Each structure stands twice: as structure tokens, then as C-alpha cells.
Amino acid sequence: QKEVEQDPGPLSVPEGAIVSLNCTYSNSAFQYFMWYRQYSRKGPELLMYTYSSGNKEDGRFTAQVDKSSKYISLFIRDSQPSDSATYLCAMMVTSGSRLTFGEGTQLTVNP
Amino acid sequence: DTAVSQTPKYLVTQMGNDKSIKCEQNLGHDTMYWYKQDSKKFLKIMFSYNNKELIINETVPNRFSPKSPDKAHLNLHINSLELGDSAVYFCASSRARTGAYEQYFGPGTRLTVT
Numbered sequence: 381q382k383e384v385e386q387d388p389g390p391l392s393v394p395e396g397a398i399v400s401l402n403c404t405y406s407n408s409a410f411q412y413f414m415w416y417r418q419y420s421r422k423g424p425e426l427l428m429y430t431y432s433s434g435n436k437e438d439g440r441f442t443a444q445v446d447k448s449s450k451y452i453s454l455f456i457r458d459s460q461p462s463d464s465a466t467y468l469c470a471m472m473v474t475s476g477s478r479l480t481f482g483e484g485t486q487l488t489v490n491p
Numbered sequence: 492d493t494a495v496s497q498t499p500k501y502l503v504t505q506m507g508n509d510k511s512i513k514c515e516q517n518l519g520h521d522t523m524y525w526y527k528q529d530s531k532k533f534l535k536i537m538f539s540y541n542n543k544e545l546i547i548n549e550t551v552p553n554r555f556s557p558k559s560p561d562k563a564h565l566n567l568h569i570n571s572l573e574l575g576d577s578a579v580y581f582c583a584s585s586r587a588r589t590g591a592y593e594q595y596f597g598p599g600t601r602l603t604v605t
Contacts, residue, residue, distance in 0.1 A: 388531065412592050423495070423581050423596030424534070466532055476588040478539065478547050484532040 383407050386469055386482030395491050399456040403469035403482045406450065410480075412472040413445050415454045418484065419465045427467075428454065459489045494518050495597035497582050503603045504572055512567045512600045514582030522546075523565040524583040524594065525557060534581070540565055541588045572604045 386403045393399055401415075412431055416424035428443040430436045430452075436443045442455040452471075456463055469482040495516045504510055516523065524547070525537040539547035540559040554570045565582060579601050583594040 414592050418532075421599075423583070423598055424594075425596065426593050429592050468532075468534060470592075472592060476591060478536050478549075479591060479594065481534040484534075486532075 381406060382483075383480050384469060384471060384482040387485055388483050390486040390488060392488045392490060393459055395459060395461060395489055397459050397489070399454075399459050399463070399487060399489075401454040401456075401467050401469075401485050401487070403452050404450055405452075405471055407471075407473070407480075408447075408450065409473045410471040412475065413443070413452050414470040414472075414479070415441075415443055416468040416470055416481075417465045418468060424468055461489050461491050464488045495582055495584055495595050497580075497597040497600050499600060500598065501601050501603075503605065505605055506572055506574060508572050509568070509570045510572060510602075511569070512580055512582075512602075514565045514567075514597060516563055516582075516584040516595070516597075518584055518586075518595060520584040520595070521562055521587045522585045522591065523559065523562070524585075525565065525567050526581040526583060526596075528579045528581060528599070530578070538565075538567075546588065572602075574604050577602055577604045 384405045415428045417427045418424040433447045440457045444453040466484040468484040470479045522541045524539045528534045538557040543559045559565045579599045582597040585594045
């Protein structure tokens with residue numbers, strides 16, 4: 381069983397839709413939760429970072445962590461064609477340990 | 492100015508050859524990483540160096556050997572290339588080992604082994 385499970389999609393939505401991306405994990409020791417965005421033929425870039433449980437909002441993006449269910453989400457409001465990319469969740473046990481990535485969800489926002 | 496750069500961007504080679512990929516970061520970061528991304532976009536860490544010291548060494552065939560001549564450079568040498576080595580290899584860096592949640596990735600090196 382993979383430590384981090386993520387539905388690879390592809391996910392296709394119309395412009396303006398609310399997008400929900402999710403990951404589940406099995407290692408209860410994970411404490412740091414990240415979302416990276418990767419455009420085609422580019423390296424991933426950090427989008428959101430959350431420590432422990434709770435919500436974090438940044439503009440149109442909201443990251444949510446539910447440690448009791450071992451479930452994290454990324455919500456994108458008013459999605460734009462420029463949001464079309466692969467979204468990778470990532471997790472760490474401690475601040476100095478390795479990142480464990482999900483396999484990424486490919487999102488397309490259609491104009 | 493490119494923060495994390497890799498050379499070459501594309502590498503096509505035959506089975507059995509030896510090749511190297513170079514990475515440089517100009518962010519002043521202490522920690523650097525090598526990742527392998529397969530065709531399904533699954534990104535898996537291979538190695539990490541902190542101030543030239545190897546701190547993460549995942550289960551990777553010993554045909555892969557990283558080298559960090561200084562904290563701004565991390566190279567990856569691959570001996571006796573196999574078909575299964577075909578993937579995109581990403582270099583990344585973070586400010587420090589404790590800042591590993593925020594990693595800056597290079598553009599990737601697309602390796603094709605024929």
C-alpha cells in the first residue's frame with residue numbers, strides 16, 4: 381500500500397468551477413502537509429503548506445487537513461484556465477525528513 | 492536569473508552507457524535533492540545532501556551515484572543505463588534541512604534510454 385494515495389484524474393472542469401483535490405495517507409506520523417503545482421514540462425512549485433490540522437487560505441486556494449481521517453484537500457475557487465496543471469500533495473513526518481508525494485492529479489480548466 | 496538549473500534538459504542514450512546530470516542552485520540554500528518522476532508523474536526522492544553531506548539515500552541501485560562538490564552543486568552520475576531508468580530527473584533545493592517543506596525544483600532532465 382502506498383503511504384499517500386491521490387486520484388490521478390484527469391479532472392476537467394469549466395472555468396469558474398470550484399475544484400476539490402484530495403489525498404489520503406496511512407502514516408499517522410505525518411505532520412507537515414503541502415500542495416505543489418506542476419505545469420507541463422516544468423518542475424513542481426510549492427502552492428500551500430500546512431502544519432498539523434486545520435484550514436489555510438491563500439487567495440482562491442484553501443488547504444484543509446483532517447488528521448483524524450488522514451485526509452487532506454485543496455480547494456480552488458473560481459478556477460481559471462491558468463490553473464490547468466498537475467497538483468501533487470506531499471507530506472513530511474518532521475521538518476527535516478523527506479517529502480513523500482502523492483502521484484498527482486491532472487487538472488484541466490476549460491474556458 | 493534561474494534559481495535551480497539542470498543540464499542537460501534532454502538526454503537520449505543507449506543501454507549500457509554512463510551519463511551525468513548536473514544541477515546548480517544560486518539561492519544560497521544548504522540542502523539539495525534528486526528526485527525521479529516516472530511516466531505516471533509519481534515523484535520519488537533518491538538522494539539529499541545538506542552542506543555536502545549525504546543525509547537521505549533511498550533504496551536506489553548503486554549504479555546511481557550523487558556527488559556534491561560544494562553546497563551549490565549536486566550532480567548525478569548513472570552507470571550502465573537501463574531501459575527502466577527512463578524518466579524525468581528533478582533537482583531541488585531548500586533553505587535548510589528543516590525547511591524541507593519548501594523545495595525549489597529545477598526544470599528537470601528528461602532521460603530516454605533506448
